[in-house]
Amino acid sequence: MPTFASATVGAKLWLLIEYSGAWPSHVDDGTLPPKISELISRAVARGVRPQLIRRPGRRTRPQEQGIRVLAGYAIGDNPWLAGGVIAGPDDLDLDALVAGVVPESCILEDEPVFLVCTHAKRNACCARIGLPLARGLAEFLPDRVWETSHVGGDRYAANLVCLPHGIFYGSMSQAAALAAANAYRSGEVILDRFRGRAGIPEPLQAAEHFARTHTGECGLGGVAVESARSDGDVTEAIVRIGDVRIQVVVEPSVFQAPCGTACAEKITTYRLVSLDRLTPVRYATPALT
Incomplete structure (x- = not known):
């Protein structure tokens, strides 16, 4: 089942809120504690995209004094994640986050964070497949893995999100999740089960995917859409990889999911119409002095 070009489009800014109590089906329905x-x-x-988070397997963990939060800026080549404990909503400067500035109540994280969707009330598939994956991954990456509420794309359960870049993977197994997490920590992506980067329109995610597949480029910052x-x-994109530009043309396509696929019958994906390598990028020669 194809997973590419399916990362959540509307998630460039993230707010992760630790809450060990029961999660409602929709986190913004007003039924959670007032703060x-x-x-x-x-x-x-x-x-800003809000997500509830909790440590894998710790259902009875008492809520600490204050609210533990992680604020994520997943835009551009230098995304960041910052964490802190706040007394209440007034203590977190979300306007700073929107401006790309670390809120004063938070401190920059020096390691990535991995989210596994386990939101049973939103979709049973996520809990059934995601819970064991989150617990297994946490054994290898203690304190860097969180269960999280709905991230989008239940049909791709189990879903893994790598922050701060907002890299999405789907249909993950334990081995695939560990490989993806280790690759991310090394500044790379793995194309197998790669859904894309959040905050980017789906046709451009598809263009990046086909450009990566064609060239084998796996670096997080190795691919950029220059224009579209x-x-x-039909979408035509000019994708830059190193000193080469590639013209990629894609269009939507409906994929019939295999019999027995959890939570899905048909999936809308993208088809490669054409891919052409253009002339290399030309750089001006600096004048001799």
Whole structure:
């Protein structure tokens, strides 16, 4: 089942909120404790993606004094993640996050964070497949793995998100999740089960995927869409990889999921229409002095 070009488009800014109590089917429905609900409402109003998180397998862990949060800026080549414990919503400057500035109540994290969707009330598949994966991955990466609420794409359970870049993987096994996490820590992606990077339109995720597949480029920052235009359902993108530009043309395609695939019958994906390598990037020769 194809997973590429399916990362959540509307997630460039993240707010992870630790909450060990029961998660409602929709985190923004106002049924959580008042401080948590207000924090979520403020995030949503500013275009920040709120996620509830908890440590794998620790259902009875008492809530510590204050609210543990992680703020993530997943835009551009230098994304960041910062964490802290706040007394209430007024103690977290979300406007700073929107501006790309670390809030004063948070400290930059020096290691990535890995989220596994285990949101049973949103979709049973995520809990059934995600729970054991989260617990298994946490054994290898203690204190860097969190269970999380709905991330989008239940049909791809188990889903793994790598922050701060917002790299999505789907249909993960224990071995695949560990390989993807280790690759991310080394500054690379693995194309197998790679869904894409959040915050990027799906046709451009597809263009990046086909460019990576064609060249074998796996570096996190090794691929960039320089320009794109659409004509109906067809999207043409110019993708830059190193000193080479590639013209990639894609269009939507419906994929019939295999019999027995969890939570899905048909999946909309993208088909490669054409891929052409253009002339290398030309750099001006500096004048001799």
